[in-house]
Amino acid sequence: MSAREDILNRMRRSLEGAGEAAEAPREYRRALAGDTEVVELLIDRLVDYKAQVHHGIESIADILDEGQPVVVPADLPQEWRVGEAIFIEDDPLDPEPMDADDLDAMDAVLTGCAAAVAVSGTIMLDTGAAQGRRAITLVPDHHVIVVRRDQIVGHLAEALPRLSATSPQTWISGPSATSDIELQRVEGVHGPRRLDVVILDD
Amino acid sequence: MSANAGTVPEVVPSSSLIPAGAKFPKAAKVALGMPQMRANLAHATGTIREKRAKVAGELDDWEQLRDAASAIKADVQHRMPELAIEFERKATEAGATVHWARDGVEANAIAARITREAGADEVVKVKSMATQEIELNEFFEAQGLRAWETDLAELIVQLAEDKPSHILVPAIHYNRTEIRDIFRGKMIDAPTGLTDDPAALAEAARLHLRKRFLSAKVAVSGANFAVAETGSLVVVESEGNGRMCLTMPETLISIVGIEKLLPTFTDLEVFMQLLPRSSTGERMNPYTSIWTGATDGDGPKDVHIILLDNGRTDVLADEVGRQALSCIRCSACLNVCPVYERTGGHAYGHVYPGPIGAILAPQLEPGRHDDLPYASSLCGACYEVCPVKINIPEVLVHLRQEGPHQAGEKAAMGAAKAVMARPKLWRAALGAARFFTRPWRNKGYMRRLPWPGSKWTVSRDMPMPPQESFRDWWKERER
Numbered sequence: 001m002s003a004r005e006d007i008l009n010r011m012r013r014s015l016e017g018a019g020e021a022a023e024a025p026r027e028y029r030r031a032l033a034g035d036t037e038v039v040e041l042l043i044d045r046l047v048d049y050k051a052q053v054h055h056g057i058e059s060i061a062d063i064l065d066e067g068q069p070v071v072v073p074a075d076l077p078q079e080w081r082v083g084e085a086i087f088i089e090d091d092p093l094d095p096e097p098m099d100a101d102d103l104d105a106m107d108a109v110l111t112g113c114a115a116a117v118a119v120s121g122t123i124m125l126d127t128g129a130a131q132g133r134r135a136i137t138l139v140p141d142h143h144v145i146v147v148r149r150d151q152i153v154g155h156l157a158e159a160l161p162r163l164s165a166t167s168p169q170t171w172i173s174g175p176s177a178t179s180d181i182e183l184q185r186v187e188g189v190h191g192p193r194r195l196d197v198v199i200l201d202d
Numbered sequence: 203m204s205a206n207a208g209t210v211p212e213v214v215p216s217s218s219l220i221p222a223g224a225k226f227p228k229a230a231k232v233a234l235g236m237p238q239m240r241a242n243l244a245h246a247t248g249t250i251r252e253k254r255a256k257v258a259g260e261l262d263d264w265e266q267l268r269d270a271a272s273a274i275k276a277d278v279q280h281r282m283p284e285l286a287i288e289f290e291r292k293a294t295e296a297g298a299t300v301h302w303a304r305d306g307v308e309a310n311a312i313a314a315r316i317t318r319e320a321g322a323d324e325v326v327k328v329k330s331m332a333t334q335e336i337e338l339n340e341f342f343e344a345q346g347l348r349a350w351e352t353d354l355a356e357l358i359v360q361l362a363e364d365k366p367s368h369i370l371v372p373a374i375h376y377n378r379t380e381i382r383d384i385f386r387g388k389m390i391d392a393p394t395g396l397t398d399d400p401a402a403l404a405e406a407a408r409l410h411l412r413k414r415f416l417s418a419k420v421a422v423s424g425a426n427f428a429v430a431e432t433g434s435l436v437v438v439e440s441e442g443n444g445r446m447c448l449t450m451p452e453t454l455i456s457i458v459g460i461e462k463l464l465p466t467f468t469d470l471e472v473f474m475q476l477l478p479r480s481s482t483g484e485r486m487n488p489y490t491s492i493w494t495g496a497t498d499g500d501g502p503k504d505v506h507i508i509l510l511d512n513g514r515t516d517v518l519a520d521e522v523g524r525q526a527l528s529c530i531r532c533s534a535c536l537n538v539c540p541v542y543e544r545t546g547g548h549a550y551g552h553v554y555p556g557p558i559g560a561i562l563a564p565q566l567e568p569g570r571h572d573d574l575p576y577a578s579s580l581c582g583a584c585y586e587v588c589p590v591k592i593n594i595p596e597v598l599v600h601l602r603q604e605g606p607h608q609a610g611e612k613a614a615m616g617a618a619k620a621v622m623a624r625p626k627l628w629r630a631a632l633g634a635a636r637f638f639t640r641p642w643r644n645k646g647y648m649r650r651l652p653w654p655g656s657k658w659t660v661s662r663d664m665p666m667p668p669q670e671s672f673r674d675w676w677k678e679r680e681r
Contacts, residue, residue, distance in 0.1 A: 002302070003301075003302040003303060003304050003308060003511075004302040006304055007286075007302050007304060007460070007509070007511045007515060008283050008286065008287070010511070010515035010516075011282045011283045011286070011460075011515050011518060012283055013515075013519070014515050014516065014518035014519035015279075015280065015282070015283070015518060015519075018280055018521070019280070020280055020281075021273065021276040021277040021279070021280040021281075022273060022276070023273070023277075024270050024273035024274045024277060025266070025269050025270060025273060026266075026270050027263070027266040027269070027270075028263040028266040028267045028270055028472065028475075029261075029262075029263045029266075030471070045485065049484075049488075092498075092499030092500060093498075093499055097499065100416040100417070100450055101416065104416060117486075119485065120478075120485040120486035121485065121486065122486045127497075127500060133499060133500040133501070134445070134449045134491075134500055134501055135449050135450065135500075135501070138442065138445050138446065138449055138450075139416070139450075156470075156471050156474060156475060157468075157471040160467065160468060160470065160471055165429075165432050165434065165467045165494075166296060166432050166433075166434065166494040166495075167494075167497070168491075168492070168493045168494075168497050168500055168501055169490075169491065169492040169493070170445065170489065170490070170491055170492075171474075171486070171489065171490035171492075172488065172489060173484070173485070173486035173487065173488050173489075174488050175488070176440070176441055176442040176488055176489070177440050177441070177488045178354050178400075178404055178440050178441045179250075179371065179440060179482045179484075180353070180354040180355035180358070180371055180373060180440075180441075181354070181378050181381060181400040181403060181404075182242075182245060182246050182249065182377060182378060182400070183246045183247075183249045183250045183253075183371060183374070183482075184249065184400060185482070185484070186400040186401050186404050187401075188401060188404055188405065188408070189354060189404045189407060189408055189440075189441035189442055189443065190352075190407075190408055190411065190412075190415065190441050190442035190443045190445075190446055191441065191442025191445055191446075191488070191489060192442070
C-alpha cells in the first residue's frame with residue numbers, strides 16, 4: 001500500500017464514530033469601529049515597528065539618493081520614478097532576468113503594494129501591479145513602498161479579499177527583525193533593514 | 203578554527219549536561235542546578251509574557267477569536283482525510299509535487315533524494331519543528347549532505363552543538379554574552395571585536411549567511427498553515443531568512459505535518475491575528491510568506507511538499523488527546539509555565555518541551571515519555587493563554603489515567619481508598635500521622651519520607667498533617 005493510502009486509511013480508522021465537528025462560531029470582529037482613523041493608525045503602527053513614513057510621491061526624491069541604483073518592477077508607474085536615483089527595471093519574463101548577485105548590487109527597491117492593514121501596520125504584496133516578483137523586494141537592503149490611500153484598510157479581514165490568494169504573497173510589518181536574543185525585538189537581519197513607506201493621499 | 207578561538211570562554215551546551223534518556227524528574231534536577239540558565243529563562247519568559255499580555259489585551263474580541271480557532275481546528279481534525287486530499291489536489295494543480303510520509307525516515311529519505319536529484323549536497327533551512335521532530339539534519343549528515351540552519355536562534359544552537367530548548371526561540375537558554383562567545387568561538391567568519399549588542403550579533407548572522415542564501419540551490423522549510431481550499435502554504439517569520447529560503451533557490455522542499463491544514467484562505471483572518479500576538483507578542487510578525495505551487499518567473503521552479511504523519515493519525519484516534527493536534531506552535535504555554543521556566547526545555551527530553559510537549563510527546567511516541575504528563579502542577583496557566591484553547595490540563599490528567607501505573611502506586615492508592623472510606627480508621631490514621639511527624643512539625647513539611655514513601659517525596663515535599671483536623675475543630679466550635 002502506498003504511504004498516501006496508508007495514511008488516509010489510518011485517518012479514517014482513527015475518526016470512526018467521531019462524527020462531525022460543530023460549526024465554528026465567527027463572532028470576532030471583521031472591521032474596526034467605524035470612526036477609526038485608519039491612516040493615522042497605520043502610521044502609528046509603522047513607526048512603532050521602526051518603518052519611516054512619508055507623504056506624497058515627491059518624497060521619493062528625498063528618500064533615494066542621487067545616482068543610487070534602484071530596482072523597480074517594469075510596470076511601476078512612471079510618475080513614481082522621481083528624483084535623481086537610477087531606476088533599473090526588472091522584468092521576470094525577460095529571457096535573462098536579474099540574478100541574485102545583480103539584485104544584491106542594488107541599493108534599494110521601489111514598489112507599490114496590494115493592501116495595507118492599519119491595526120497591525122502590515123503591508124501586503126501579492127506580486128500584482130507595480131509590485132514585481134518576490135526576489136526584488138527581498139535582496140536589496142532598502143525597500144520603499146508606495147501605499148495609496150484607497151489601499152489602506154483597518155482590519156486584516158478586510159484586506160484578505162483584496163489579495164490574489166494563489167499568487168505568491170509577502171506580508172511585511174516593519175523592517176527585518178529578530179526576537180531571538182533574550183526575546184527583545186532587534187531590527188535588521190536578512191531582509192531589507194530599511195523600510196520607507198510613502199502614503200499617497202487621494 | 204576561528205581567528206578568535208582560544209581567547210573566548212567556551213560555552214558548554216546545556217543539553218550535554220543532561221544524561222541521555224533521563225526521565226523528567228532526574229533531568230529536571232540537573233537543569234535546576236544551572237543558575238545562569240534559570241536566570242536567562244526567567245528574564246526571557248518574563249519579557250515575552252508581558253508583551254503577549256499587552257497585545258492580546260488590545261483586541262476586545264480575543265476570546266471570540268480563540269473560540270473560532272479552536273472550532274476550526276476541531277473541524278480540521280474531523281475532516282482530515284477530505285481536507286488533505288483537497289490540499290493535495292490544489293497544490294498539484296498549481297505545480298507542486300506532493301509526497302506522503304508515514305514517518306520521519308520516509309520523509310527524510312524523500313527530502314534527501316530530491317536534494318541529490320537537484321544536484322546539490324547542501325540545503326538552507328527555514329526554522330521548522332517538523333524537521334526537528336524527524337531529525338532531518340542528522341539524517342542528512344549521515345547521508346553526506348549538509349543542512350544549514352538560517353534562523354538566528356537555530357544557528358546559535360547549531361553552532362553551539364546544542365539542542366533547541368524552546369519551540370519558538372530554540373536558544374532561549376542563552377543570554378547575549380553567551381551568544382557572543384558562541385559566535386566568536388564557532389563562527390568561522392565572526393567579525394573581530396564582536397560585542398554582545400544584539401544588533402551586532404544579528405549583523406554577524408547576516409554576513410555569515412548572505413552568500414549561502416544567494417547561491418543555495420535547495421531549501422527545506424516547514425509550514426505554519428496549509429490551506430486546503432487553495433493548496434497554499436504559509437510561513438510566518440521575522441528575520442527574512444524564511445523569505446530567502448522560500449524565494450531564492452531553484453528547489454523548495456516543505457515538510458508539513460498533516461495537522462497544519464486549514465479549510466479556507468479566509469481562516470487566516472483568525473490565525474494570523476492569534477499567532478503573532480501569542481508567540482512573539484507582536485501585532486504582526488515582520489514577514490509572512492504564502493505560496494501556491496510554483497509560479498513562472500518567481501521563486502523556486504521545483505516545489506515539493508511532504509505531508510508527514512509520524513504518529514499524528516494515532517493521536518487523532520484519542521477523543522480527548524486529539525486536541526493536541528490543534529497546536530499552532532506559538533509557545534505561549536511554555537512562556538507561562540512555572541515548571542518550564544525553572545527546568546528549561548532540555549529536561550523534557552523531547553523536541554516539543556513545556557506543557558504542549560507534555561501532551562504531544564507521549565502521544566506521538568506512545569510508551570516513551572510517560573513521565574511527561576507529570577511534569578506539571580496542573581495550574582492551568584497554559585490553557586488560559588493557548589490561542590486555540592487546547593485544554594492542556596484536561597489532556598494531562600487524561601494521559602496520567604491512561605498511562606502505566608506501578609504496582610506500588612496502585613497498592614498505596616488502594617490502601618488510601620480503604621482507609622478514607624472508613625471514618626474511624628481515617629481519624630486514627632490522621633492521629634498516628636500527627637504523632638509520628640512531631641519532630642518536623644515546626645518545619646511544616648518533610649523533604650524525604652522513608653521507603654516506600656520515598657517514591658512520593660523524590661520530587662515533592664510532604665506537607666505535615668494539620669495539628670487539628672477539621673472534624674476536631676468543628677466539634678470544638680459546636681460546644
